[in-house]
Amino acid sequence: xxxxxxxxxxxxxxxxxxxxxxxxxxxxxxxxxxxxxxxxxxxxxxxxxxxxxxxxxxxxxxxxxxxxxxxxxxxxxxxxxxxxxxxxxxxxxxxxxxxxxxxxxxxxxxxxxxxxxxxxxxxxxxxxxxxxxxxxxxxxxxxxxxxxxxxxxxxxxxxxxxxxxxxxxxxxxxxxxxxxxxxxxxxxxxxxxxxxxxxxxxxxxxxxxxxxxxxxxxxxxxxxxxxxxxxxxxxxxxxxxxxxxxxxxxxxxxxxxxxxxxxxxxxxxxxxxxxxxxxxxxxxxxxxxxxxxxxxxxxxxxxxxxxxxxxxxxxxxxxxxxxxxxxxxxxxxxxxxxxxxxxxxxxxxxxxxxxxxxxxxxxxxxxxxxxxxxxxxxxxxxxxxxxxxxxxxxxxxxxxxxxxxxxxxxxxxxxxxxxxxxxxxxxxxxxxxxxxxxxxxxxxxxxxxxxxxxxxxxxxxxxxxxxxxxxxxxxxxxxxxxxxxxxxxxxxxxxxxxxxxxxxxxxxxxxxxxxxxxxxxxxxxxxxxxxxxxxxxxxxxxxxxxxxxxxxxxxxx
Amino acid sequence: xxxxxxxxxxxxxxxxxxxxxxxxxxxxxxxxxxxxxxxxxxxxxxxxxxxxxxxxxxxxxxxxxxxxxxxxxxxxxxxxxxxxxxxxxxxxxxxxxxxxxxxxxxxxxxxxxxxxxxxxxxxxxxxxxxxxxxxxxxxxxxxxxxxxxxxxxxxxxxxxxxxxxxxxxxxxxxxxxxxxxxxxxxxxxxxxxxxx
Numbered sequence: 001x002x003x004x005x006x007x008x009x010x011x012x013x014x015x016x017x018x019x020x021x022x023x024x025x026x027x028x029x030x031x032x033x034x035x036x037x038x039x040x041x042x043x044x045x046x047x048x049x050x051x052x053x054x055x056x057x058x059x060x061x062x063x064x065x066x067x068x069x070x071x072x073x074x075x076x077x078x079x080x081x082x083x084x085x086x087x088x089x090x091x092x093x094x095x096x097x098x099x100x101x102x103x104x105x106x107x108x109x110x111x112x113x114x115x116x117x118x119x120x121x122x123x124x125x126x127x128x129x130x131x132x133x134x135x136x137x138x139x140x141x142x143x144x145x146x147x148x149x150x151x152x153x154x155x156x157x158x159x160x161x162x163x164x165x166x167x168x169x170x171x172x173x174x175x176x177x178x179x180x181x182x183x184x185x186x187x188x189x190x191x192x193x194x195x196x197x198x199x200x201x202x203x204x205x206x207x208x209x210x211x212x213x214x215x216x217x218x219x220x221x222x223x224x225x226x227x228x229x230x231x232x233x234x235x236x237x238x239x240x241x242x243x244x245x246x247x248x249x250x251x252x253x254x255x256x257x258x259x260x261x262x263x264x265x266x267x268x269x270x271x272x273x274x275x276x277x278x279x280x281x282x283x284x285x286x287x288x289x290x291x292x293x294x295x296x297x298x299x300x301x302x303x304x305x306x307x308x309x310x311x312x313x314x315x316x317x318x319x320x321x322x323x324x325x326x327x328x329x330x331x332x333x334x335x336x337x338x339x340x341x342x343x344x345x346x347x348x349x350x351x352x353x354x355x356x357x358x359x360x361x362x363x364x365x366x367x368x369x370x371x372x373x374x375x376x377x378x379x380x381x382x383x384x385x386x387x388x389x390x391x392x393x394x395x396x397x398x399x400x401x402x403x404x405x406x407x408x409x410x411x412x413x414x415x416x417x418x419x420x421x422x423x424x425x426x427x428x429x430x431x432x433x434x435x436x437x438x439x440x441x442x443x444x445x446x447x448x449x450x451x452x453x454x455x456x457x458x459x460x461x462x463x464x465x466x467x468x469x470x471x472x473x474x475x476x477x478x479x480x481x482x483x484x485x486x487x488x489x490x491x492x493x494x495x496x497x498x499x500x501x502x503x504x505x506x507x508x509x510x511x512x513x514x515x516x517x518x519x520x521x522x523x524x525x526x527x528x529x530x531x532x533x534x535x536x537x538x539x540x541x542x543x544x545x546x547x548x549x550x551x552x553x554x555x556x557x
Numbered sequence: 558x559x560x561x562x563x564x565x566x567x568x569x570x571x572x573x574x575x576x577x578x579x580x581x582x583x584x585x586x587x588x589x590x591x592x593x594x595x596x597x598x599x600x601x602x603x604x605x606x607x608x609x610x611x612x613x614x615x616x617x618x619x620x621x622x623x624x625x626x627x628x629x630x631x632x633x634x635x636x637x638x639x640x641x642x643x644x645x646x647x648x649x650x651x652x653x654x655x656x657x658x659x660x661x662x663x664x665x666x667x668x669x670x671x672x673x674x675x676x677x678x679x680x681x682x683x684x685x686x687x688x689x690x691x692x693x694x695x696x697x698x699x700x701x702x703x704x705x706x707x708x709x710x711x712x713x714x715x716x717x718x719x720x721x722x723x724x725x726x727x728x729x730x731x732x733x734x735x736x737x738x739x740x741x742x743x744x745x746x747x748x749x750x751x752x753x
Binding site: 111187190192195228243244251 | 570572573574575578579582583585586587589590592593594597600601604605606680681683684687688691695
């Protein structure tokens, strides 16, 4: 294929045939390429999950709608939830961790590059397996295809009698496989951070992003594994005739709920802690001040991780527990708000008196601060068990957790993409398109999810495929759906920005934001080996020290 | 990075061994999995709707437990011998470890055979069967995985390819084996002491 070579006068550059490039990407063990592969995988699944969300919203646009059948509706909300958590949020956050952690701690790769590739492919094939259920789920029985048991998959819905065919098996195995991938990545991130830091990078000097990803990975080890264990038990029930969750043989459906939520609640923190990490890098740079309260930030994160392990049953207030359990989980759930509040104060303290630059990453970060605060407040409301008896399983809850996931996690992810895209591609994302994206998405988000609280308070249960007219839900649901389309428009602008800027964006240079962490000391995109010579650091802001030798941070730490 | 380069004495920079850190991570993750299975076992003790019950059919496998626990000692001394470059002692102790682990698995197989053919207890008989075979089976699976890894090292050792410079890797494997033994202490307590 050497005929493809292009000749520039004086220089001969061989352009590789695309098969070779593809082969390189598929067999890569480079943490940066795997990071990008994680993100691209998430991008594919976010489109799939987004289409499912649109189908749900179109169906609920007005009363007695028959856009899809009830069976399809069940599949859509099951697949939407499962996809967005396991095959969008987890991979994209692992992608960022993969890409950034070695660069930020001055390492040339992760501790175990091949384990890294293995974990990525487990996650990717887990996702493929889940979506293959649309083709293979009906098995020999002619039953429904994609999983339709909800993303909690409560027993006994998953029992053979109620879920014939293979749809629940695809769900189980897909999550088991991707769960093993997550555990592999978690172990890898921990080993990288503890064992691969460059000289001088003591734990107390690590960028907060590395610290928070360390805590997140530790949580992955403790919280994802209970789900894997429960999935194994479910497979034993479905294939070997076991009775773990079979109430007719003395088994307990409530035990599945406990096992699921022992995973399910820490999972929220596994997703939000890396987003805290993005904020803790972005807000200081765009406020032109070092982070306020670094040790408190680390302590608060560890505290959140610790407390979040004992809050799971607040998802089960409506199941019916005794009053001691209700009190315990109410108190712990409210307690987890304290370290989270500390973090918000720290970010505000960082901005206070700073010279704030309202670039797109900062806009999304500020959006995060407001929305995450509101999401936290509705969380405190729902933590109170009597209140939860009233509003649990209603659209109020749906609005609450979408406020966390979209208003919090997704906004932080957009901030991170705008901030690190120049490092990954060497090109700046367009500020103009970015501002359009931000404002449109902000309007769409608030139209959808602010209003969604109200039908919940008016009594609209979640997971219903349609409703009667005259309950006061119609106008609100129509506006919610309109908001969804505004968000879709914003996302399309974002995707266009990603593509256009890749070819036509301004050159980024090494350090477009005048930032302070090690990844900005090398070229954009970084070379395969990251650092030509391993850096040596003396403070939390090595690039500040480099740029200001007359007044280095190391003098004060 | 030259401005920063001279400020830190590079020779004193020590970090933990990544193999051991990763194995510790794996052990934490595995512990969580076993915890869930143990919780399920304890939750369902005495809740079976039909027989046989643990009191009727279980016999405490004291001999095979001693085998497995003593294999922790042999692998410890095997790793130590390798670090001191006494390869012959290493190979002997390593093979002894494999033999003890294999004996334990044989004990489990015999027990299962007896339960299935004499008492008619299978994984689908009742809740005791489901939880017992799952928990003991999960542990047995880990013993088997460990034995396979030990065997691979044994093959290399007999081919003369394992030397003192590999002792850190061997120690990582020994960590896993100690974990498998420690889990058996928990499983033994839960199944044969508390569960009856």
